[in-house]
């Protein structure tokens with residue numbers, strides 16, 4: 001972290017920026033950055049500092065400036081765009097303004113559109129990388145927010161100093177330094193009031209950090225930034241090892257940190273091109289769930305309708321399922337030997353079927369949507385069918401034996417219904433349910449299967 005001299009006009013901050021860029025190899029020889037300019041303090045400081053460093057001969061001149069008008073905030077946003085264009089001109093740089101129509105977009109959609117525009121602008125202006133103005137306080141807030149929400153080592157790495165062609169050359173600097181710098185240069189920066197909402201988690205953490213610093217460590221921001229740097233390095237090292245081991249046939253043979261990292265990389269690949277799903281799925285929680293699946297076996301439904309399954313110690317991911325949501329499914333069922341498919345997207349699936357002895361049977365079953373597979377088959381019992389009943393520690397029993405013990409009359413046993421998933425009997429309707437259908441306390445979605453008696 002740099003210490004800014006009391007007088008900002010000795011180029012101290014521009015020199016620190018150039019040192020940081022050089023040490024981290026953020027610009028290779030001949031490369032020129034595009035400056036992503038929102039008009040706020042941080043990106044105004046970034047633009048002026050890059051220009052100052054270029055004037056000192058420490059860094060190349062930026063290729064230009066890009067500002068994205070999200071189309072969300074009306075006149076204020078129009079003024080932001082005008083301001084950015086004027087500031088670019090003041091620095092002698094070209095400026096590209098993008099216009100979105102994101103009136104109803106959420107934060108993730110707005111971000112996706114902004115970065116897509118920045119990539120186009122970089123091409124247009126012949127820039128090699130895109131520089132954004134995230135700084136040390138942003139980093140500390142990000143790390144702390146992730147700690148509060150729950151995170152992993154790679155999450156602790158926070159905002160990467162470089163990802164692809166996006167670079168963050170201001171991660172060394174404190175917010176107060178950038179504010180002082182803009183004030184010194186007489187830049188009347190723009191202010192986006194949407195960032196002031198006290199309900200925003202980032203806003204809350206921003207208020208909390210100084211209090212925590214006062215109670216625990218006056219250099220808390222620096223400590224959190226150092227933690228994120230170390231976590232980024234450890235994480236990069238694990239990533240490298242995981243790439244080397246990604247072909248491992250049985251993931252259970254890998255050391256746990258490595259196994260978890262291979263799973264994380266698989267999730268990252270799986271969510272390519274779907275930012276919203278990535279946010280949900282590339283998390284410590286899902287890595288832990290999939291790790292559990294490797295040990296336990298079976299199938300796990302993923303957010304966004306995909307699912308994962310274990311095959312000989314490796315994870316198999318299935319794509320998202322298509323088709324309409326079934327809410328009140330009714331199937332024709334079954335003459336002995338016929339089958340029906342239940343799409344598990346339905347949270348209440350009703351099977352209309354002639355049942356052998358409805359008065360004796362428990363005709364509904366709750367199962368955890370998180371663990372049952374994509375589709376269920378309802379069919380009549382077959383010779384040799386086995387089930388691992390609830391509470392029997394995985395020991396399997398012949399379904400026919402269970403029917404006999406439950407005193408289902410012999411003549412009705414052939415039309416006994418079972419619900420099967422990928423070769424495993426989950427439910428012998430009214431008689432037994434499998435251990436794997438047990439609904440855990442933390443289940444978030446429960447599928448209610450009902451068998452209705454219809455017919456004689």
Ligand SMILES: Nc1ncnc2c1ncn2[C@@H]1O[C@H](COP(=O)(O)OP(=O)(O)OP(=O)(O)O)[C@@H](O)[C@H]1O
Nearest residue numbers: 036037038042043066067068069111131132133134
């Ligand atoms: N409208 C915009 N046009 C161009 N660049 C922008 C715009 N908004 C933000 N940026 C760039 O992104 C940086 C971070 O902005 P901000 O803190 O608002 O976004 P974030 O949501 O915290 O981060 P990010 O979206 O980059 O993950 C800014 O300093 C600026 O460099």
